[in-house]
Amino acid sequence: MERLYIDAAAIDFPAVSVIRSRLAGVPVEILDGPSAVFRCVEAASDPIAAGKRVLYLAVNRGRFLRPCPGTRNYHCCGYQILHVGAFCTMDCAYCILQAYFHPAVLTFFVNHEDLFTELSQTLAERPANVRRLGTGEFTDSLIWEPLSDLNARLVSLFGAQDHAALELKSKSTAVDRLLGLPHNRKTILAFSVNTGAAIRENERRTAPLEARLAAAEKSAAHGFPLAFHFDPMILYPGCEAEYEEVARAIFRRVPQDSVAWVSLGTFRFMPDLKPIVARRFPASKIPYGEFIPGADGKMRYYKPLRTALFTRVAAAIREAAPSVTVYFCMEDDAVWREALGFSPDEKGGLARILDEAASRVCGISI
Amino acid sequence: MILPLKNIRLSLVDTGDETFRVSDPAGASLLAESIRAVGLLNPVVLQENGKGGYRIVSGFRRIAALRSLGWDEIPSRVATAEADFDGLAFLAVSENAASRPLSIMEESRAVALLGPGRPWEERTKLAEKALRLAANPRHLERLESLSRLPAFIREAISSEAVAFAMALTLGRLPEDDARVLAELFSILKLSLSKQRELLDISTDISKRDEVALREVLAGPAIAAILEESGGDRGLAARRVREHLKRRRFPHLSAAEENFSRNAAELRLPQGAAWEPPPFFEGEQHTLSIRVKSRAELAARKDLVASLLENPALSRILP
Incomplete structure (x- = not known):
């Protein structure tokens, strides 16, 4: 971390002093709003890399809970995003956040009392559409572990109720500080996985697959429910067998009854991302796959290609772990029927399928 | 800049020195026809090159035309070897811009001549004056870079x-x-x-x-x-x-070709068309029928039934 920027409005929040103490030695600058950070980042030769080397502590003046921005035409999981921060210290070629924020700056919201007030009120109301929440949409959930106690507080809060599950999604292995917490199986530790080749080519500063699986194994041993996200799956010659092997490797390490779900999603991206990947990851071939514009405006692999991959990997997961819920992130009925043999609508919808999986594995009441 | 008018021998003009060149090389033959008909209306501008000869400041095409016509001498405004480069460059650009609309390469060479090495804000003002155009520094910078591209x-x-x-x-x-x-x-x-x-x-x-x-x-x-x-x-x-x-896109192209083959086998009548989902991503196909009258519509009443009997349809809609 090269510099810590603190918004003047955030300076008195307790989380700031915790982070400052854990980043001792990092130069600090107090700012009145984000403009100066944005200018500094935009002036760098690689603004995206620059945005990962600074941390901006700010107050979230909007809502912390937001529905996942699914689109029509594809089945959405109905996940609720808990918006704790933005961007990431890891550097993945395919990361949509590179094109999503203008500019992308590592940001952490520090008004945690507001967050917990909003979250507690929502949980107390027990809305049917807020049974699965997670912090891993706009950032990696566990990169904040060395800096903040937010995850620990969240784990404890969810552990004290019985109708919603928190999903912490990561490509890291930073689970140690969470293991002894009273999670009551209401926090799912979720690991993004990929093949060794895809990780090497496209994921800078992430943990190797083996380390992620070791962290998952350790988490399961401490009673945490788990999830695995094969997302984004990258098509390349021979990838099918490698993804199948990843699936088998997972279930050699963790018991299937500890796994709430496994998601599969192939690489999809806003068209703006392509030149960014080409510039920042010149060795990566991911933008040059056989992509077509999807019904949501994002580029995605030509449907028969992704269906074929899904079919093989889903079969490998079912063979290794028949009881585990497998789902597709943002796919249509045809893909579901061909790769899994049913449409989510036949089982009450994808959100319902996942709520039931959370009920079964995490014990939430639905 | 006031320059004396002299008659200069064409053989003393170094046409290989393109320091002040703005104009495209083409166009001399048309100009020769004009000069043959009405004579040379404007003198060219030359600069002493310090070696007993002259470089062209303005008039590259006129000199090429006169050479093709066999002239020995040319009426010229002549600058000394010590004359200010920027002043001559401004003159060269202004005269070219005043005589005709410049091509993009001519504009590029013109911008390259105006205040090289100075800040683009300053050069933009010069260009606006000499070229009589409204411009912004970024555009001029890009325009100038054309003149440095490979031939x-x-x-x-x-x-x-x-x-x-x-x-x-x-x-x-x-x-x-x-x-x-x-x-x-x-x-x-x-x-x-x-x-x-x-x-x-x-x-x-x-x-x-x-x-x-x-x-x-x-x-x-x-x-x-x-x-x-x-x-x-x-x-x-x-x-x-x-x-x-x-x-x-090998797979998509193969699917499109396959679809086209099958669609052709549907033998749709004129005015009817079958559209697959865009990029075969969605599931919705579109059968359209264009008609101009009830009679045309009536003539199509058995179309769907006949399509359902067509084996090609089962390859399009399994």
């Missing part, structure tokens, strides 16, 4: 085979790749959007297959297409684009 790109601009934006793109490519593209664009005469599409698709193939762009574009397949198209640029352009698209 084959500048020629492609002059022949209107590539536009300003594409020329800059070619200038950023390895020279061998740019040369192949410029040659292809010169043959196919594509619009800028089609050039961009061709470049994008070829670049994707090049990166995916780890081969140089020139290898994608100068392979035997494209050579054969150009040969077989027999000078029909429209046909050649379409077939080159189809070839590249098949290479870039």
